Amino acid sequence: MKKHYEAMKKAGASLAFFAFISVVLVATTNSLTKHKIEENQAKMLLKALNQIAPESSYDNDLANSKIIIEPTESGFSHATPVYLATMQGNPVTAIFEVTTLKGYSGAITLLLGINANDKSVKGLRVVKHHETPGLGDKMEIRKTDWVLGFNGKSIGNPDIEHWQVKKDGGDFDQFTGATITPRAIVNAARSTLLYAQENMDGLFMLKPEKLTKQQIKQKNKDKLKTNKKLKESE
Numbered sequence: 001m002k003k004h005y006e007a008m009k010k011a012g013a014s015l016a017f018f019a020f021i022s023v024v025l026v027a028t029t030n031s032l033t034k035h036k037i038e039e040n041q042a043k044m045l046l047k048a049l050n051q052i053a054p055e056s057s058y059d060n061d062l063a064n065s066k067i068i069i070e071p072t073e074s075g076f077s078h079a080t081p082v083y084l085a086t087m088q089g090n091p092v093t094a095i096f097e098v099t100t101l102k103g104y105s106g107a108i109t110l111l112l113g114i115n116a117n118d119k120s121v122k123g124l125r126v127v128k129h130h131e132t133p134g135l136g137d138k139m140e141i142r143k144t145d146w147v148l149g150f151n152g153k154s155i156g157n158p159d160i161e162h163w164q165v166k167k168d169g170g171d172f173d174q175f176t177g178a179t180i181t182p183r184a185i186v187n188a189a190r191s192t193l194l195y196a197q198e199n200m201d202g203l204f205m206l207k208p209e210k211l212t213k214q215q216i217k218q219k220n221k222d223k224l225k226t227n228k229k230l231k232e233s234e
Helices: 003-052 146-150 180-205 213-233
Strands: 065-067 081-088 090-105 106-115 121-128
Touching: 003 090, 003 106, 003 121, 081 121, 081 180, 090 121, 090 180, 121 146, 121 213, 146 180
Parallel strands: none
Antiparallel strands: 065 081, 081 090, 090 106, 106 121
């Protein structure tokens, strides 16, 4: 009986030890990969933003110059991030991350850049969707150039009543065999442009942190110096 108890005790201790090692390994892996995942996500976001606002068109930290518009303030279906591009402190482009729930297969998330000076479309890119491959996914820039048809458009060009797909009497093409998807995107773009017409100046007055690229470089240098000093003092 005593031997049996001792065997169970050893087995329990072994299980506890391996469980502890497993937890440590998982925690360590998570710690090591979390930063890399966040870094990759930040790079992907900046790449998408730069498809609309080229890096040469602004000098602030675009990915971190973000404000959030609450649905209650705007009529948007979701809290809407807006990335504000500036040059020497002057407004250049506001890029809205808009989600519409009216896609054929659910939510569609798009980035819509609007020029600060004339409230026209700088560019549009769809960044997330669940639309049918071969039909609804023609909104992706890698599939067709359909989204480029929004460039330069504004409220008044065309007139507001023509901000619809052609099937509904508007100026925008629909896809062969798929009307719901382009209709959702056109409607989302029109609503965002209408919001920007009245609120663009106010968005830039909210002034999120707008560090220039030189300031970011200097900030990183200062951080490295501080870390070096801390290590030397240990």
